[in-house]
Amino acid sequence: MRRRSFIKTTSAAGVVVAAAPAIWSEAKAQARNETLLIVGESPPNSMDIHGVGANRPAYEVSWNTHDRLMTYGVKKDANGNDHYDYTKLEPELATEWDLKPNSVTFKLRRDAKFHDGTPITAKDVKWSFDRAVTVGGFPTFQMAAGSLEKPDQFVVVDDNTFRVDFIRSDKLTMPDIGVPVPVIMNSELCKKNATATDPWAMEWCKNNHASGGAYKVERWQPGQEVVYARNDDWKNGPLPKIKRVVMRIIPSAGNRRALLERGDADLSFDLPSKDFSELKSSPKLTVIGTPIENAMMYLGMNVNQKPFDNVKVRQAVAYAVPYQQIMDSVMFGQAIPLFGGADNKFKGVYWPQKDGYKTDIAKAKALMAEAGYPQGFETTLSFDLGLASTNEPLTVLVQESLAQIGIKTTINKIPGANWRGELLKKNMPMITNAFGGWLNYPEYFFFWCYHGQNAVFNTMGYKNPAMDALIDKARFTTGPEYEAAVKGFIDMAFEEVPRVPIYQPLLNVAMQKNVTGYRYWFHRQLDYRQLAKG
């Protein structure tokens, strides 16, 4: 009767498993108090922010394990939470700098060391900057956004002095040195692992670290977790309070919420809007929602196709979007409205801002008649299936509302992997999409989204020489001239309305009540260095 005894033992084991209490050793309880457990949806795919296709979680790894020359200051936002301050650059590896019209000279900290104990010197900084502008792809592109384009611009003056020569006067140069891309890497260590075909050690850096930042990666299990330990010898800022950070991937959103609610996880960004709005009233958790700077969810229309080449049609659509319904039943109030302003005019040098459109079906119908489409027309509305939890209900609401002015829309769901490719083709008549820029300047957003250079984010294919002139002017001027240019292009964007702003999304984060020091960053990743627990 072996089978029977087998059943007995297995079922008995089942009961024991279910009822066994957690085996917590003393040391482990201690470890729990000093460890921050973050649960997330997507894992980093590289340890190197310059790597091909490095994703957003990889930026987070890079941000916490590397130093940059400068970082940003902090301010309080409207709700009293910490918010990085884009107007204030502060020392990180550089202790001071001397900004001249044609160059900037950085003095480097003398006692700063990489994780392997090598001192950080100006030649490491130069090597890292050279790498960022040379390897191509995203890092090179981001450096160029601040007019950092050629290795000759980066000069080693002596071991502790580093100079950047400007190729043109660009107000984004200094802020761009504080973004996640220009990290300082251990050049000797990298060179040791470089090969003839791979002079920048791209292959090696994918899985290894040549950094000197506040945290070291203790263990990385791709697709599963990253475990960090604090670098106790870190000199480039105040020593972080949290000794260990574990970032674990939990694919199911419901389980991420359950872990937070049960107190097993400390912090998560990746929850649906509905969960955040419900967790706000939870006595056990803190939920912080920060408007994402320079970002918007919008409805874009392809101005190079009939009937959206007609501005009256675009305005009609802008008056037919069911804005408030979207705010209530798609976003559960977790967003900032960008509609229903007093008028369709510029309201100050900031972006995004409210336009004057609101849901007004009668007016939309009148505009359709004026445009010569009293009977309406048929079109398709496309969205990225990768962000279906927001996009799907939103497009259904828009579809219903547009039907009232005679526009029959077919909803076209595009798989996430395919979305970027479809955007590049620029032949979708109507889309919903979101865009956010790192650097918080209106002209930076407009440069990507409305400029005739026709970047991938100008999803409407909008080209207007008058608009381009105003954007270019704003990029390189200051004072009243700058304000006039910003006013000019914002007014024009509202009047021409190739994209209909709907709302500004929030960056939501839920954490245990005993976690403090959360700071919003423009890169929307978590900075472990300011957090505390207990």
Added chain:
Amino acid sequence: MLKLLLSRLATAIPSIVGVVVVTFMLTRLLPGDPAAYFAGLAASPQAIAEVRTKLGLDKSLPAQFVGYIVDLAHGNLGNSLSTGQPVVAEIATRLPASAELTLFALILAVGIAIPLGVLAAVKQGTWIDHLCRIVTTAGVSLPVFFTGLLFAYVFYYLLQWAPAPSGRLDVFLSPPTHITGFYLIDSALTGNMEVFWGALRQLALPAISMAIFSLAPLARMTRGSMLSVLGSDFIRTARASGLAPGTVVFTYAFRNAVLPVITVLGMVFSFLLGANVLVETVFAWPGIGLYAVNALITSDYAPVQGFVLTMAVLYVALNLAIDLLYGLVDPRVRLDS
């Protein structure tokens, strides 16, 4: 025996070749542009072209295929872009996770389904037969992801009996020294009881949800097969000869009834191994199914090809093993072959 083995292996080769060609073509036919996806947020057309060259996607299809075959011959399945790791290494770490879960679930299912099926057949029409019917009906009608979510909600969220559904081990335990990749075995071998318990606790809920699902076909098949054997002449003869009921049921009837059960077992096992992606998602289990689905979503060719190829090889091996097992259980099969 060896001859049988070799001839079976020879017939497997065309199917493996077919799988290699079909997966290569299928992944290329999928919509989506990996270069555009991986070029990142602010990519310009030339940045995307650079990425495309780097990935070798600018070459013609036959050239890409030759490159793929050459790599394959060297045991290289390429690199996954979404995790940044070689596919071989990823599959080597993830396959044991899936296999441990599947095997554990299957042992659990067999341990319950076979005795239940046998008893239901022997005591046809009694309460145990009804129980068998209820369990199997419930088992097939509850999808795995549903029982998984329900279990996580009840046993973790409400009752706190089970640990957090956060993967193979609690966050504060380190994985055991790698020997087989099965955490239970590795931790037992190294005598690390804390990790053994931790791994067993994490394994319990996902394994039970999978076991419930796979229980149904096994129990039904055991019952049906036992019923037909128990009604046959040789059993009547055995009974009439005054053999003990236990000897009749187990020595004579069960041994003859087990063949179709093994067939179903093989099917259930291969189905579970490939299709447990839902359980893996619910319990954050770092298995191979989850890996393949994530790769599909991002048009990451190499892992998808690697996954399909691994699965094909596994299926072939499994079918072979089952064929050999038939021979052990039933001498007639051996003679036929």
